[in-house]
Structures are given as C-alpha cells and as structure tokens.
Amino acid sequence: MRAPLSWLREYVELPAGETGRDVAAKLIEAGLEVETVERLGSGLKGPLVVGKVLAIEELTGFKKPIRYCQVDVGQAGGTGEPQNIVCGATNFAVGDKVVVVLPGAVLPGDFAISARKTYGKVSEGMICSAAELDMGDDHGGIIVLPPEYEPGTDAIELLELVDEVLDIAVTPDRGYCLSMRGIARETATAYGQQLRDPALLDVPKPNAHGFQVDVADPKACDRFAARTVTGLRPDARSPIWLQRRLQKAGMRPVSLPVDITNYVMLELGSPLHAYDRERLHGHISVRRAAPGERLTTLDGSKRTLDPEDLVIADDEGPIGLAGVMGGVNSEIADPQQDPESGEWRGTTEVVVEAAHFDPVTVARTSRRHKISSEASRRFERGVDPEAAAAAAQRTVDLLVLLAGGTAEAGVTEFAAPHGPHTIKIAAGHPDRVAGVSYGREAVVRRLQQVGCDVYGQDELTVTVPSWRADLTDPNDLAEEVIRLEGYENLPSTLPRPPAGRGLTGRQRLLRRTGRALAGAGYVEALNYPFVGAASFDQLGLPEDDPRRRTVTLVNPLSDEEPGMRTTLLPGLLATLRRNEGRGSQDSQGGLALFETGLVFLPTGSETRAARLRVDARPSDEDVAALEKALPDQPRHVATVLAGPRETSGWWGEGRPAGWADAVESARTVAREAGAELTVRNGRYEPWHPGRCAALYVTHEGGEVLVGHAGELHPRVVKAMGLPERTSAMELDLDLLARAGGGVVPAPRVSGFPVATRDVALVVDESVPAAEVEAALRTGAGELLESLRLFDVFTGEQLGRGKKSLAYALRFRAADRTLKAEEASAARDAAVAAAVERTGAVLRGAEAGSGAPAAG
Template sequence: MKFSENWLRSHVPTTATRDELAATLTAIGLEVEDVTALGESLDKVVVARIVSAEKHPEADRLQVCRVDAGQGEPLQIVCGAPNARAGLVAPLAMVGAKFGDFQIKAAKLRGVESNGMLCSAKELGIDADASGLLELPDDAPIGTPVAEYLGLPDASIEIKLTPNRADCFSVRGIAYDVAAATGSEVVPFDATPVAQAIDSELKIELNAGADAPRYCGRAIEGVDPAAKTPVWMAERLRRSGVRPVSLLVDVTQYVMLELGQPMHAFDRDTLAGPVGVRKSRTGESVKLLDGREAQLDDDFLVITDADRVVALAGVMGGFDTRVTEATRNVFLEAAHFAPAAIIGRGRKLGLHTDASHRFERGVDPELPRQAIEVATRLVVGLAGGKPGPATEAVLSEALPRMAAIALRRARIARVLGIEIADAEVERILRALGMQVAASADGWSVVAPSRRFDIAIEEDLIEELARIHGYERIPTTLPSGAARIAAPSETRVDDASLRRQLVARDCLETVNYAFVDAGLLKLWGAGAGAVPLANPLSAELAVMRTRLLPGLVSALQRNVARQAGRVRLFELGNVFAAPASHGDAPLETLRIAAAVCGDARAEQWGEAARKVDFHDLKGDLESLAAASGAELEYRPSAEGFGHPGRSADVYRDGVKIGWIGQLHPRLQRALDLDTEVVAFEVDLASLAARALPKAAELSRFPSVRRDLAVLVGEQVGWAELAATVERAAGPILRDLHLFDRYVGRGVESGQKSLAMGLILQDKSRTLTDRDVEAVVAGVVEAIGREHGAKIRA
C-alpha cells in the first residue's frame, strides 16, 4: 500500500516528524518499506507561463522563451526542453533558487542571457520523468509558489501489509492505527448524503446470495465530459502509485484509496437495467476494460444489465459499458462481495487488480453507502451533473456481523506479562474505532466492521500489545520450572522405536509428504490420494497414501550413487481422502523400512549373503517386542509385493501392515537392479501395549516335549502354531519351531517341522499322563485341521 504523507496527515493531525511517523508505522505492524521525499526545498520556484518561444540563434535544440512569472515584466529563459512552447504553464526556478548544492544564477547560454530555469518533474524532485517540462493546468495561478500549488513538500510512503490487515488498504484505515499509536484523533469524515436532483435510477437485483449481500448505485446525469481531474487529486493519486486517467475514473480510484472501498463507473447510456449480481454461467464471456475477452465458467461473480454480463464483480469492469471522454451520464456502483467469492477468480484469467486485491482480503460491508455519497459529491463538485437517488439492495441476514468480545483484565496481564491501566486500554480500543463497555472483570468490545481480523479475546490483546508498544513489555527469562508430562504406559514412544531401528543399523530418512501421482499409480496406491490445490511442482502434486513409494525412491537414489548396502526407515503420516466432502484429509502415522544389499556390513567373520525377508522380519519383530505385540503373517495379495515372498502383518486378528520383497516388475520400473525388502505398518497398532501386571511364578518344574510332523508345503507355521496353542490349553507356556526340513525321506509337496512344547502348571507338578494327554490332543488337532502326521 502506497500513500501520500500529507494525505494521511489530513485525516490524522500529528506533530510526529516524517521519520517518527515511519518508525511508528513499523512499530505497530505496518512495516514501512520505502519513503520517497517529494519536492523538498522549492523556495523561489513559482508557477509561470511561457509567453513566447523562439529558436536560439546559435543552437538548434535550444529555445529563447519569454516567461511570465507574475512579476510584471516577462523574464528571458533559455530552455532545451522539447515540449517548451508558447502558452505552456510550467514551474520556473527563479534566480537564487537552490536544488541541493546547485543554485540558479543569471547566465549566458551560447551568448543569450537566461534569468532562471524552467523545470521538469525530476528537477523538482517529485517524479522520475525528465523527458520535458512539468506541464501544469492552464488555470494554474501564475506567480504562485509551486510548493503551495502542488501541496509540497510531501512524501510517498509504501508499507507492507499482512493479509489480515485489509483495513489498512486505505488512507483512513491507516489513520486509525496512527491515531491510536500517537495519541491523536482521526478527523471526522463527511459522508453526508447528497440531495437527489432527478428521479433517474436503475433497479438493482441480487441473485448471488451471501456472495454479494449489498450493492449500491447512483445515476448522475449531465456531467461535463471536458472536466479535468484537479491537481490536488491527481497528485494524491500519483503519490499513491496510481496514474490519473480521467475525472470519473480518478474519482473512483480516489475513493478506493481514501476509504478502502473499490468502486466502478459505468456509462449510464449503455445500461438498460435492471443491474444485477449473479453467478456466471459456463460458456459466457465478457470483454474487459483492458480489451481482453474473458471466457467464464460457473465459478465467477458477474455484474449484469438485463441479464447481460457487463463486468466481473470485484475484479474488473467491462469494455462496452466503460466511461469515455464523451460520457455525460454516469452510473456509480459500490458493493460488498464476500472474499470467498472473489479469491482466485482474477488469477484464473491472469488478472490482478487493486479491487480484487482488496475484496479477496475483505472490505468493510458498511462502506458502499459512504463511498457512493463521497464519490457523488466529488463528481458533482468537479464536473457538475444532477444526481438521482442512491439505490441500495441488501440481504441483511447475509452481511457479516461483529459480535461482542469479552476482554478480561486478568487475561491481559496473563498473556502480556504486564498490567495496562484501564484508561489506556479504553483509549487504545476506542482510538481504533471499537465500541467499549466496562464490565465487572474487564470490558465488552465490539470491533468495527472493517476489522475482519478481530474475532477472539487474544486478537484484542494483540491490538493492545502493538499499540501500547512491544518495547514496553519487559523481557523476562524463563524461571526454569518445567512441567514434565509423564509418558503413557499404554504406548511405546516414537523415540524408542527410532532408537531400536538405528541400533539395528538403519538410517532414518525424512521425505516430502507430497509425491508424484504417477509414482503412486506405479505402486497401485493412488486410490484415495488427496490432490493439492497449488502444488510446488508436478512431481509433488498429491499427498502420499503410503510411506514406501517415497522411502524406496530415496533408497534408489542411494543405490544409483554406488551405495551397495542401504538400510533406511521413516516414521511419518500418510493421508487419505475424507469420507465427507469438506472434511480434512485422514491422517495415519506409520513406520516403514526398506533395505537392500548384504545382510551384514563387510567383514571377515561371516560369509557374505544378501539380505532377505527373514532379516527384515527380525527387525520388525524387535519393534513388536517393545510393546509385547505378537504378530501374525499371512500371504499377501498386494500388487507391489513379490508373490510368495511377501505377507500381510496382523496383530490380534487385525491387519496392520505389509512386509516382503518388492515385485521384480516394480523394481525394474523403479530402475533398481537389486532385490529390495521392505515393511510398512500402522504405528498406533504396533506401539500399543497393555499395562504390565504382576503375576505369580510357578514353583513347579516345566516339561518339554518335541514333535516332528509332516505337513503340506502350503500350510504356514502361524496356522499350525495357532492350532497347537488352542489344543494344548493353558498349561502351554511356550512353543518353539526349531527345525524345517524338505528333501530325502520327505514326500514331494510335504515338509517336516520340528517344534518344542514347554508345559507347566501353576498348582502342581505335571505327571507323564498329563503330558501325554496334551501331546495326544495336539497331534489329533493338527492332523484333523492340517493333515499333519507324526514323522517316523
């Protein structure tokens, strides 16, 4: 936001110097990025008119001018400006005027006397334009000091605004903050309604609901099309970074900069009425002010004339209804549009306008009526014309309402660490335009309608802190007392799991939560992926649904850089689309690992071998042991897993993840020429543990019985073990698989499994009869359920 210093001071009188004003603005959160001084030291520079201009006898590019400076006898000035001509009104630096270290003196140029210097805008220090003399209006009073005529000296101040301070996209909005910070008062603003002179009006229709709850308009007929923008207005616009165009356009720009309300002026003769606001329809188009043809879908808010699209609401007006140099009848509009209805619409068309910038951040819903009256007064006062009635259409129930906020005295002290006097609290809040009513423990505060950023008590406390002064809040070191939260005994903490994998020779990685949609598709994991509205790049376009695609990609990059043995793990969230539209994505915390290369680091004590399924299964089992989890492994049908070398991981009958070797087809697609083994499980399910309970140890001896059985190759140990545990009952203390054999003596399609049963009772010593009964029951159960036979 750029504005004129003098313009701001006209709204909030203050004795602060320019440097103090800039420092104050920055201190209260309106960071000053640049201050450009304009028109300093313009003593003896006056408004003058060139009476005549003749070619210099000795120089082709110089002219000998006779200049009327309001002192009676014209002065002779030699000038080289290309636009110097008879009748031109321009600034004249008299003899004795100083520009920095340079002083104007009487001199001879190529033999011709010159008694002063006609000036460009750059020489006056008010613009960078040095292409010619600064041309002033023909009615500028000759002999008047230029500083007085142009409102100089002045400064153009540019501030950097955060998105929540949309109220400061206006001079008057900034004035409230300055008044509060400097102890001044904002000058009352005159928005008295302009009397109706004619009956001309256009009906207004609102058909966009809460997207456009207020629209104000007014017709003014008989405007002088030749009326020029006055110097004071043009200069304020220039110093605010806006180029003056024409009176009607400049008035709307001026009101927007002063009040913060974007406006638009239509040529009344191009409108038939009624004027309406509605959602656009797919296939509609409108020619904009800049000449481009905008193709619309059903997501835009448009202004219509008898249902014909004539402007993009909150973004830009239309070409066919624009005001021109021939416009005599004008229709002014000022409306309130909801930020959500404007955000991103301009960017869809490659547009960014001052109006959209403001509407996207929020404009005071009470401003349109004031803006119409102020703009009407300016147009009628500067270009004549007769105003019709101010017409307003409003959906009161859809307008934002500012609710009362309870501000507690004790809460201020608690948050800021200091006490602020009640009188100072009330002064600051009232200076910011808030309604303040005292209560038993503090105040009830209603923020002005322009302050969309104030909704809770902490927002008010922030206002007090920045205006009272952050420098007045003492810096206090922490006392050292720390509140230590006891970790839950029902869950193994993440740090312990990380340390366990690090101890097993794995390195932790941290990958982006955003991945390439094509990568997820390659893994068959694209279902339910959440796309990003504004991705950083095409390779980071969706939220990850699994950890393994990103983790294995990291492994592949390491392998491509000649790392032969890679062991990586990651702990992070995965995301899935919500069940209901509008809800947040579902997040699940998982832990994953991926390994390749040799099972052990290079050494002499053990023969080298490649890492396999059982190595990584051991790593996963070590994590499960920390929580006491008993994991079960069942054949997996995951498409990215190697058939026969991958399994789904279960705990208590619930699937919690996957472990296995990647499918060779996937490895080739990922450009991996080595076998990769990986796992990924839900962390919450893996880390959950029961509270430990003390139990009595048996005082009686245990008995071990070993069984060797023949069973079909397709029968898994987990299935067999579950049957043994059920059949053996409560006296089975432990079960070990200590041998697996296939080959000579074992039929094809069969395998021999040798297991050890540890039996023990808490109340007595087991007899041989007890043990034999249990073993017989086990043999009968596994034979019945799995076709297992005792190996001879």
Template sequence: MQFSESWLRSFCNPSLTTAQLADTLTMAGLEVEDLQPVAPPFTKIVVGEIKEAEQHPNADRLRVCKVDVGQAELLNIVCGAPNARIGIRIPCALVGAELPPGEDGKPFLIKVGKLRGVESQGMLCSARELKLAEDHGGLMELPLGAPLGQNIRDYLNLDDTLFTLKLTPNLAHCLSVFGVAREVAALTGAPLNAPTFPALAVTNQDSVRVKISAPDLCGRFSGRVVRHINTKAKTPQWMIDRLARSGQRSVTALVDISNYVMFELGRPSHIFDLDKIHGALDVRWGKAGEQLKLLNGNTVTLDEKVGVIADDVQVESLAGIMGGDATAVSDDTQNVYIEAAFWWPATIAGRSRRFNFSTDAGHRFERGVDPKQTVEHIERITQLVLDICGTPETTVGAIDDQQPNIPQPKSVQLRVARAAKVIGMPLTQAQCVDALQRLGLPLTEEEGVITVSPPSYRFDIQIEEDLIEEVVRMVGFNNLPNTPPLAPISAKVRTESSRNAFAVRRSLAALGYQETINFSFVEERWEKELAGNTDLIRLLNPIASQMNVMRSSLLGSLLQVLKFNQARRASRVRIFEVGRVFLRDASIKNSHATVESFNQPMRVAGLACGGADALQWGRKEQGVDFFDVKGDVEALLAPLKPEFKVASHPAMHPGRCAEVFVGDKSIGYVGELHPKWRQSYELVQVPILFELDLAAVMTRNLPCYETVPKLQAVQRDIAVVVGDQVTHSGLLAAIWAAPTNGLLRDARLFDVYRPKAPQGGVEVETGALDRSLAVRLTLNSDDATLTEDQIEAAVQAVVAQLLSDVNARQRV
C-alpha cells in the same frame, strides 16, 4: 496494503516521527512490514522551462536548450531527449547537483561540461534518471503551473514515505487510508479529520431499475445516473501520485476515481457505461454455462455458486470481484451509472481464486465492507466525477438505494475480570472502557461487564475474545508485562529404551541420506498408485489444484524430489523424510493430540538411487540394489534384529519387496520401485525405497553387560545345499536352534552359489539347481580352550539341525 505517509496524515497527524508512527501501528497489531522513501536522495534539482530549443551544430540527435530556472539568466543546456521542445516544464539539475546513484552505487555529480563543442550548464532529467519511474522515453514533463525554480522534492512531495502494512484477515476495517487513520487517532489521541459527504443536488430524474433476486448475496445496492460527462478529462496529478504510492497505476479518470475512493475509504465500487446497459439490472446468482468477458480480458464460465449483475440481455459484472468488458467505460462514454453495494462476505470469499486471479475489490468484500455507507460513498464518487470530468451540461440523478438484507450486528459482552485473566495483567473497568471508546465502539456499562454494539464496519467483533484483543491493542503489546509461568514445569524424561526423532535423523544422515521436508497434501494420483489408497482425505480449500488430498504415505513425496533432482542431472540421490501421514480410523477419539476418526502416525521413509557408493578410483562403480538399502534399514534399527519377509506393496516391484518385522510386529516395507511406476514417472534409474513406522524405529533394546571372551575363538565354514524356497532367516533360525552347548557365538552367510542351467543336453546331478549356501560359524567357550572333538561335535550338531529343519545337505 500500501499508502503514503502524507495521505495518512491528511486524516490524522499525530506529533510522532515516521519511525515512531510505524512502531505505534506495529505494536497495535497493524504490522508495518516496510518503510520506503518515495524517491532516493538527490539535491539541487529544480523546476525549469525550455525557452529555446535549437539543433546542435555538431550532432544530429542533440539540441541546445535555453532553460529558465527562475534565475537572472537562462541556462545553456545540451539535451538529447526526443521530447525536448519549447514551452514544457521539466526537472533541471543545476551545476553541483547530485543525482541518485547509478548501477555502480556512486552518486552522479553535475558539472559544467562541453558536449560536441557546446557548453552545457546543467542537465534536464527524465523520471528514470531521478528513480521515480522506469519510463526512459524522454524528459519528465511537469504541469505548466509548476513554479519555476522550486525544488523538485518540495513540488512533488518527494520527502514522503511509503508505508506497507501486513494486515491479518480480521483487520478489514484497516484496508483503507481512512481506516488506518481512525486507528492512529485511537492510539495517539490526535484529532481525526473525518470526511464529510454532502448530498448533491438532483438535476435529472433518470434511474436504472434494479432487482435484487438474491438477498443472500447482496444485502444493499445503491446507484445513480450521471449524464454528460467528459471521460477524456485528465486525472489530476495529486490523485495520480496518491494512487501510484498505493501501488496503483493511473488508467482513465473514471477508473482512477473509483480506485481512489476504494483506497481512501475502503469501498470498492463500479462505474457502468449507462448506454451499454440493456434494460434493468438483476442482482442474482449465476447460471451454469453462462459466460462473461471481464475487464482483464479473461472470459470465464459461471455457475450457480457465483454472484453476478446481469441486465435483460447478458451478464455484466462478477459481483463484488470485477466488472465486465461489455459495460466498461471508454473515451466515448457520456453517461454513467455509479454503483456501490454490500456483498455478504461468505458469498465472495474464494470466488476469484476459482478463476485463478484476485482483485482488490474481492479482497475487501470477502473480509467485510461497511454496509451503512453506500450512499455516502456514492456522493463522494459523484463529487469527484463532477470535479474532474464534469461539463456545463452534466446532470446528476437521485440515488436509488435498496436494502433487502443488511446485517444486524449482535452485541458482545466483555467481562473485565476475564479480560485481566486472559491478558495477564491487572485491568480496571475504566481502562477497558477508555480503550473501547477510543476505538469508537458504542458501549454500555454494568458492574464488571461492558456490552459493546459493534459498528457496521467491524465484522471482526463477534465474541468476547475479540473485545479482549481490542483492549490489548490499545494498551500496546509492548506494554504487556513479562510474567513468568506460575505453574510448575517439568521436562518429560525419555526412557533409555527410546530414542528421539533427531537421533533417527542423525543415523540416516550418517548413512549418507539427506533430509527433505515436503507438503502433507499431495496429488491424488500418488495416493491411488503408490499407496493403494481409495478412501482419500480430501481438502476443502487446497493451496493448489494438484495438492488436494492428505498423504497416507511418504513415498510419493520422495519420488517427486528424486524426479526434481534427476531433471537437474543428479546421478546419485539418497534422501529421507520424517513426517506425518493421515489415515481414516473410526476408533480414534478427540483428545489434546488427536482428531476424531483420523490417525496421524509419524513415519520415516528413505530412497536411494544411482551408485551404491560415491564415485572413486579404487573400486568399480556399482548401482545401489535391494540389499544395500536392506542393510541401511538394519543399521537404522540396530541393535534390534529385524526380519524381512517376502511381501507385496502397491509402489514396489512384486518380486523385490519385503515386509519388515520386529518380533511379530510389522513396521514397514522395503523394496525396489515397481517397473510401471518407474516408466510412468519417467525416472532415469530405478530407486530403492523404504517406509517404516517411526515409533518402532525409535524403540531400542537396553544395552546389556557381557564379558569379553578371554580365550581364542574358532571359526569353521560349512556349505550346505538347500532348496530355492529356503530364506536367510529360516537358515539362521535352524543354525541357532542346534544343540551346541552354548559354543556357537556367531553365524554369518558369506557366499551364495547357484549352478548354471543345463546346456546342450548334458545331464546334471539331481538338485544341482538348488542353492549352495556357505556359512561361517564362530565357536568359543568361557571355560577352556576348545578341543577338536568339541568343535566337530558342534559343527555336526548344526549340520544335523539344518537337515532336520530345512532339508539341507552338506556339500562335500
């Protein structure tokens, strides 16, 4: 919320500087987000009037003006503005004036100079040159009553300051200048200049029949008819200035009046063109299929969940949000109907977002607007209409006030002992009573208990903690003591067999991956296609229409990051994310760390796409493949020895996907993206992905002491022919099962050979299409140097075991 300091001080003017006032508001929970001067610094600019304006003798686009600035002699000033004419009053920069800095950051000094041979003794200014507006269409024209020679800063009150407050949703009563002033009075003790609303004399008997068909939508509806007004009247400058300094541009007099009262008192209202209303008004819920053209030009389709104001022919307004175009006031309007209502906050909340826009009125009504001030605020609006748009023929009707369902606030009790415990400082009952009374909260006292009846404008006071918060705000958050914790605090010691998530992140970063952080709510499509999830966890109020479900896999988020990078011509992408996923699980019970029926495990997922290594001259570029990422997973899990088994996954290639096991436990998957998803997501290159359970990745074996071999190891290579169904893990398991008497220290596969298929009808040896696998065996003994007999015996034992377990035969 934005407003000017001078407007605030017109209601409450404490003896505080601007900075002190801002600090006081912030320490009371009304955070002052920004303080900005209304205008940048400039000097020696006064009100002037053009007395003469003649064509420049040497320039078609220049005029030589005689300007009266209240001095003995007129100033001779050359000006090129198209609106420079006799009789207007404008800002005039005298010789020696300093204008606001330009684009170079340096102030602009006014000197006596010559333009095309004619002396110029100053400069006539536009609003843009004074940095008061962006309009550069000509000179800034001032009212004819502006006093000649007066400093323009004093005349336009340019030494004012703009306050921008960042209000939390519970501070709806501060969404007006008067509401903030009420808080300032409570905080500082300065007197509050509360506005009065004298009833106007009724001079016509006209009214509009109103029916409230939905009391659960509208609790109070007030309105009156005003006839024979001049809608072409000009909004006074003081109102235009206050609106502009609240971030609202001037539109027409009637619209400005309605907006002004909203910013002043927090009351959104609406002014109908009376002659465009067909019959009576009906306040009701919308009907499916109804359409309404709004004041912003949009046409929206309504349903039963949106409140409307309709007449006998059509819908005229979106209740509590925006008026309709059909009954909008215009320059031809002569008679108006002024409406002020109380809309139940729950019936307004979220409605405007359904139509992809928001309004100041909806912002206030969905938080709560005082239901007991509708009549008084109509009186205020009417008085402004009479003052600005009134004519000798203007007549005012009686206020029709219907109150079918006004909220009845429930009293709330504050236990002084409880307040002291929650706040963390000693408090007396007198201190609590003083704080609440300063806020204008009606109360009664008993020993140790204060009972408060919340006023009609305080929708946020519902439970005891709300009153405790009010006491804290009056005390001031900066005055709360710094009390150290009384309970002992001991850090949780992580066991040696577990590493933390940061260590996992560092390990992946060392492997060349970059971390990404993504939203936990994702597109429904990702869940169905990439996770195979049909039991979706939907969001009731998503921040965007396409982010409406909670993710059960991290893969969709990584693919979106890949697509973003490839759209920007990134040729090599290696990314990972450590994050939480969300699964339905009826076995989960409520606890301090869990939510009933929902499992929320942490996972780590990665994606590699493009070159296996960064481009360099010493080797040929090669794209990343399944085995590169499989190696990264093995490095991440080390010293655990994972096992990879052929598997299927909704997001992965059916023939290039493996399930990762540690022992007998499955901890995730690794594989190439399925071809149809690559095509569907329009990816330039095929990525390799993995997703693992973070808890399993964080587990590690404790290091064990082993002596360093003192004797020379021996290596032997063997080549065996095996069937195509034999896996790497099955091969190594058979080798390690061989009875080598402890001599086998290591076994590594280093070559795979598969003969080409037969061509031209040439016969090949039976089994030649099986794979030939070459394994390097490392043998050693701690007791003595190995003999050739021992080595040969160990190798033959391995070959025999391979024949027995995987039907392998040694290749000669």
C-alpha cells in the same frame, strides 16, 4: 497500501518534527506491518521551476528530433532573461507551461545539472519528464502543466516532490487499513490524537428521483448507492495535487472521473465505479449471471460468465463484474478534441456506484476469472458498508468541484435490513489472555479507540464498528486491547509445563532405530508422503497388489501424485536416484539411506469426517467418529543401498553393497525392538525373486510377516534409473515393536570365560542357512551364547549342488567355568540336530577351541 505522510497529516495532527520513520515505529507497535518508509525527493535541490515555452527551433541533421527551446523562467535564472534549453521531446508546444531545472540543481539519483554544449548549442538547464523527477515510470514525454501557473513558480512545492511514503503490508484481517481513513485511525490512536474522519459528510437522504437500481440478491449486495452528475467538462483534467497523491499511493492517473473514484477509494476504503450515463440502457440491476452470458471487461478480455458470478447489468445485459471490474460497454470515454472546431468531446454525464458486496462472492469471482483488482482486494478483506453513501457523496463533490458538473437531486440507496454486531466479553478476559492486569478502564478505553461502543461492568456488551468485520468473538477484542496496550509491554515468562511421563515406547523405539541405522552408516531422508500410479508401475506391482489401493486426496499438490503412500520405497528410491545423479556416490563410499514414517492403508470402512467444534473440547464420540474416518497408519522403516558398502584402500579391496546388507539392516532394527527375525526365501515385488528375503517374527504363538529385504529386480532398477544391484528393506515397525515387546535387554558381562567351537557343515545348496542355524541353536541348548556364520564355500571337492557353511559357536555358563567336555558335548548335540533336520554332513575336524576348561 502506500500512505503518503503529507496526506496522513490531513486527518491526524502529528507533531511538527515527526518523520515517516517515527510514524512507522508507532504503527509497528500497534501491530501493523510497515515494510519500508520511502523518502521521495531525497537529495533533490533547486532551482526547479515552472517555465513558459516562448519559442522552439527544430534542429536538423540528427537521427532523432532535437529542439532548441527558449523558455521564460521568471526571475529564477537570476537575470530575468529567458533560458535556452536543448530538448528531445516533442509533446509540448509554444505557450505551454513546463517544468525546468536550471544549472546548479541536483535531481534524484544525485544527477547534477549544469550548462553544457550539446548538439551544437549551449543548453542552460533541462525540461523535465515525470521519470526524471522520480514521479513515476512514464517516459512518454515532458510534463505539461496547467496554464494558470506563473513562470518562476517553485515546482518542488507545486509538484509535492518532497515527501515520505509508508508502505504497509496489510494482513487479511485488517482490510480497513487499505485506506487512508483506516491508517489515520490507527495513527490517531497511536499518538493519542483525535481523528478527523473524512467519511463524516452531510449525505442527503434517499429519494424517489434517483437512478433506478434493482438488487435481486440482497445477501450478496447489502448496500448500493447511486448518484448522478451531469454537465461535466470533457476537457477537465485532474489537478496536480490529485495526480500526485495517486502516484504516491502507487496508482497511475487516467482521466478526471476515474482518478476521482480511485482517490475516494484510497481515502475512504470503499471501491467505486463510474458509468457513462449515455451508454447505459435502462435501469441498473444487481443479479447473478445467466448461463452463457458474456462480458468484455475493462482489461479487454472477453469472459464467459458463471451462474455464481454477481454482475451489475442494465437492460441489455452485464456491464460489470460486481466488486471486481467494470465492462467496456459503459466505461468513461477518453476526452478527445475535434481538430477542426477545437471542441472537446467525451463523457458529460456520470452515474456513480458505491456498493458493498459479499467478500466470499467477490473472492470466488476474482479467482474464477483470474482478476485481481484494487476493488476486489478490498472487498475480499472487508469494506465498511456504512461508508458507501459517504463515498458516493465525496465523489459527487469532487466531480462538481473539479469538473464543473451539477449533482442531480435524485439519491438512490438500497440497504438490506441488518442490526449491529454485538459481542459479550468479561471485563477481565484480556487480562487472562495476556497474563497481565489491564483493568476494566483500560479495556473499555482501548475498545472505544477501536470504534466500539461498550456497555456494562463485569460483563461488557461490545458493539463492533461497521468497518471491523474481523471482530467476531471475545478473543478478537482481547487481541485489540493487547496490541494497543503494546506487545512490547507483555512480560517474558517461561511456561510451566505439567509433569510428563517422558517419551512413549513408540517414540523411544523410533529414536533407537534412527540412532542404530545412523551408526551403521545410513543417512536419514524425509520424503513427501504422496504417490501416483506411475510410482507403482515403476516398482512393477501387479494390478491387484494391495499397495495400489491408496487414500486419494481431494486437493493434491500434484495431479500426478494424488494418493497417500502405502510403502516408503518410492520416495526413498527417488531420493537415492537424485543423490546418485548429483555425484553423492564418490570415493567416500556408496549411498545408504533410511526413512521412518507413516504409511496410509485404506480399510474400506472410512467415512466422511464431521467438522469438530472449535469452541469446546470434542467428545469421546466425536473423537471415535474421527478415528473411524481415518485409514490405518502404521509406521514403517525402510533402507536403500547402492554402490560400495566398504571402500578399498591400503587395507585391501572394498566390497559392494548387496542383499545381505539390506537383511542386516533389518536385523539392526529388530535388535532395537527386542525381536528376533526369522529369514526365509521370498517372492515379493519389487525385489529380485531369487534375492528376496521374507522377514518373520514370532508373535502371539505364531510367525508373522513383518517385511522384506534384498536386491531389487533389474527391471525396477532400469525403470527408476537406479544404480545396478540396488538393495532395499522395508519393515512394519509397529508390528515389530509389538512382537519384541519394546524391551531390549541390557548387555551382560560375565566373569566366566567363553568356550568357542567352530563347525563346518555340508548341505544341499537349496537348504537355507537360516534352517541350519535354527537347528544348531535348538541342539546346542541353553549353554549357547551366540552363533555366527563366518564362511560359505562351494567347490568341486564338495560335489555338485553342495555348499559348506562354517559357524562359530560360543558357549558360556552363567554360574561356572565350562569344562572342555561340556562345550564339546554341546557342540556335538548342535551338529547332531543339524544333521537330523537338514541332512547336513560334518566337514573336517574342529577348527578351534575355547578357553581351557576347569578340571
């Protein structure tokens, strides 16, 4: 809302030297958002005067029309002689009054005016258009003034070129500030002045002689006032002061009746509409649209109406969308002059509509037809229903004053029965909300300044004014008191949080997991939790795969991704592809990303959640019903890798990332959860069937599958545009935490030396290394501290279908130094168990020994 300071001063007695910035500061303190203060006419310097065109000489020989004009400017030129001015506009004639800027003047934009020779003539000034005076963007021609102004009159004052305009961003809860009346009320309160309310008019009482109006839906239209004005002069033009106020407020002058309705809307905040009475057929009705009805609105669009649309109609059908836009079949006709007789033709009888419509109805109609008008903007945010009759009266008064019309005696006003809205509030409630002691007197005074009627002592009964539909509960009233007392007066105090119990076990695991993966070279990525069928198709999931069953959103951000994710891989792999395409995979190494987040698994027993109360804490039954309506939401962790895992350099060759790195990232997470993974061959989309590891943990006496890791299937890599041999891992972090107990033992430093024994075992290629490792652990017993596979070898000397697995076994006793015989015996027992369970054959002699055993 743009509010000219000169207009604002009509309703509030501001200090003489108060500037627009001073007023803006006061309004900002009161809680309004003043975005800018525009200084109109800044740098403007006269002489800028009214001139009368005495003669026009058409200059020829140029590509465009050029006119050499003789203009009477009174005594403004210093000599009393007419000024000769070259002008390229053709929309004025001899005898017209125009705006002339003379040499020595400066126009907006620091444009200095001087006498100069152009087109072979000396031009002693310039005849101005609206754009040149910064009055708008109209470059259509020269400003032609009404004939009553004398040559030499100061045009700066006449056109109100010097002013300040406050541009206020009106929030949805302050719709009353979409009017000069509302802004003036806030200004008067901020300065402690009385408001000269423009809505305080003598309005005649309704009678039976007014224009007939039938309201079929009183809930959607609870107020409707109609007045008729006849005898309008078709040639009547909007006076300069009216046009300038509209321009400063950001609206374009159109014609006198339309300009008056726009002016009253800006003044009082109540949208109006004027109908050409001669184009109405029968009486006016307010009703819902019938199926199939059509209306051509003022913007020229032919619209098929919806049965939910509220329309204004006559006996022949709709003539306007209520609260949104009128129709062309009843619009005010543009005045036209008969070229032969010189008579003006146009609208001479007007029916003025001032109504109040339901905000929700108007908002839905506006969005349904994609129309955002000045009227709909106001109705959506709340219009004062009590101002409808005053707005109609103000419009009638201006039509009579400016267009020479006559107001008919008939007055129509429909008002649905309703009582005042009252709110009970404790006098100390604003004190408790703000943490400041205001006292009852301050609370009552501030609420009265808002326009409320207040009664009572300790408990106040507050009657809300008709223009504040946003005040619905005690907290709204408390906010009004606090903002008027000044947000800047609220003390800055630190909150006192209650003593907590620290992070939960789930939160601690989440942090440990993130730190561990980051330390291993992974970068965390956060992705939107939305998926579509195309994502599952790219992953190659079968049609019956449970991951295709998703929780579908009612209002998704994208129709292509309407479901909630059941796996982290689609978003994480898309992020990998995007970063790889942008050159993130460079000489510094490959890409390694991880994500922890919830997945959403429908249980099939979800129900529609009931709306919880906002004025009280929900009961345990309410919370339980809400939980039942939700899907399972376990937290997963996933990693993806591509490119080199170790870069090459002077230290040697690098190494590409592979399936083993994905498995190792799973082990890294498992260690943080205090769990031990068992790795087996698996087949699970989207992984390569021969390079997929199924990951198990022991929980409640049995093995539980917690995830998969390995290299992605080549078809998936191609479908998603990923780098070759991309690997991935995904684990159920919650299930892993339950298996591990969430307890990670601290590392123990022993004072006794370790004994190391290396063994190489030859097994069939089909035997998983994990089975050999499990057998070695079982056979080695409690002296085994750690076991590590450090070499895998295949070759002709081993035989076809054989492989050699070399392990480093570390033995240590907690209470003594081991003897060499004890370490060797433990190693032999481990080998014997592996031979028995996997058919392994010991290859070669012992590769090394540990610390010397004590005798």
